[in-house]
Amino acid sequence: MLVPVLLFLVGLVCLIKGGDWFVDGATGIARRFHLPELLIGATIVSIGTTLPEVMVSTTSALSGHGEIAYGNAIGSVICNTALIAAITVTVRPGRVDRAALRIPVIFFFATALFYAGVAYATGYFSRPVGLLLLTMFVTYMVCTVLQMKRRPDAAVEAAEEGGKARSLPMELLLLIVGAALIAVGADLLVDNGTLIAQALGVPESVIALTFVALGTSLPELVTAITSLVKGHGALSLGNVIGANLFNIVLVSGVSVSLAPFSIPQSATIAGRNASLVMDIPVMFAVMLLLTVPALLHGKLRRWQGVALLAIYAAFCVVQFTM
Numbered sequence: 001m002l003v004p005v006l007l008f009l010v011g012l013v014c015l016i017k018g019g020d021w022f023v024d025g026a027t028g029i030a031r032r033f034h035l036p037e038l039l040i041g042a043t044i045v046s047i048g049t050t051l052p053e054v055m056v057s058t059t060s061a062l063s064g065h066g067e068i069a070y071g072n073a074i075g076s077v078i079c080n081t082a083l084i085a086a087i088t089v090t091v092r093p094g095r096v097d098r099a100a101l102r103i104p105v106i107f108f109f110a111t112a113l114f115y116a117g118v119a120y121a122t123g124y125f126s127r128p129v130g131l132l133l134l135t136m137f138v139t140y141m142v143c144t145v146l147q148m149k150r151r152p153d154a155a156v157e158a159a160e161e162g163g164k165a166r167s168l169p170m171e172l173l174l175l176i177v178g179a180a181l182i183a184v185g186a187d188l189l190v191d192n193g194t195l196i197a198q199a200l201g202v203p204e205s206v207i208a209l210t211f212v213a214l215g216t217s218l219p220e221l222v223t224a225i226t227s228l229v230k231g232h233g234a235l236s237l238g239n240v241i242g243a244n245l246f247n248i249v250l251v252s253g254v255s256v257s258l259a260p261f262s263i264p265q266s267a268t269i270a271g272r273n274a275s276l277v278m279d280i281p282v283m284f285a286v287m288l289l290l291t292v293p294a295l296l297h298g299k300l301r302r303w304q305g306v307a308l309l310a311i312y313a314a315f316c317v318v319q320f321t322m
Contacts, residue, residue: 001199004192011188018181025175028166040238050246057255070125070263073115073252074279077244081286082312085240089290090305096237096294103147104238105291107140108245112287115248116280123263123273130256137249237300244287282315 030040057072111133118129166174255261269277286308294300 001196004195004199007188008192008196011185011192014181014185014188016185018178018183018185020178021174022178022182025171025173025178028171029168029175032168032171050243050250054251054254057251058258062258070252070261071275071279073247074275074283076247076251077112077283078279078286078312078315080240080244080247081283081290082308082315085237085290086305086308086312088237088240088305089300090302090309093300093302093305095299098295098298100147100238101241101291101294103140103143104241104245105295107136107143108241108248108287108291109284111136111245111248112284115252116284119263119280120276124260125252125256125262126260127257130253130258130260133249133253134257137246137253140245140249237294241291278315278318282311286311 026040114136115133118125263273263275265273268274289304289308289311290300293304
């Protein structure tokens with residue numbers, strides 16, 4: 001019992017320090033190249049914080065359990081939006097860059113509609129579907145880079161406020177080492193948190209819902225909290241939206257390409273697959289609640305965060321009672 005507790009604490013330290021370095025590296029790069037923090041959050045930071053989901057889903061696919069990626073993708077989007085983004089919005093609501101937000105949001109809903117369409121129409125994710133999702137990922141990255149090039153002056157003020165700048169190699173090193181520490185820390189927390197829960201007699205269903213589901217979203221949570229502390233709320237929001245998109249096109253794309261799978265039939269509501277009745281609609285609902293007001297009014301309000309947290313709490317309660 002002592003070893004899992006110690007490793008759990010080591011994982012927590014890795015997450016905290018990794019998140020700190022990762023945010024420093026990302027914001028430094030944003031200032032250096034005069035890029036909007038929201039776009040950096042929706043690309044580089046999101047790829048880094050999605051690493052645990054990619055590793056979990058890829059490992060599952062290669063071991064013949066590709067269907068785990070389905071629940072991982074949907075569950076992570078809900079967790080990222082209704083818990084992590086909700087905390088960010090509740091603690092520090094404010095204005096957002098609608099122009100920088102537009103492409104990540106459009107791509108998310110386009111890919112989510114395709115993903116949901118496949119789920120409802122066929123209930124089976126084939127290898128061509130996985131390859132198409134990966135193509136969407138590449139297309140998104142290209143469009144985002146083009147958007148950055150069109151807006152070279154978007155972060156001039158941030159560059160002026162940045163103080164003493166680090167060298168580019170140091171910023172890249174902080175980004176890479178921070179991402180590695182986040183991935184290692186999340187892995188240590190999930191594995192050893194599960195062992196601790198089992199030793200305390202916590203049911204396996206509760207372990208899966210808490211340590212495993214939330215564990216792979218810990219990097220996003222750490223990055224969100226670190227960004228808030230450092231005053232980079234836009235980076236946090238961009239990270240969440242980008243991570244949600246990558247959970248569908250990158251995490252699912254890789255796992256489906258490696259091992260096609262059918263939608264799991266773990267629970268039913270009114271005789272229908274619970275995922276189709278509740279999980280996918282909740283995913284769309286929380287993302288609409290987060291992004292539509294931001295795109296319409298250019299700001300996030302505290303009531304959105306409170307409403308999202310309430311939805312997440314209700315979602316977890318229903319999951320426990322099914």
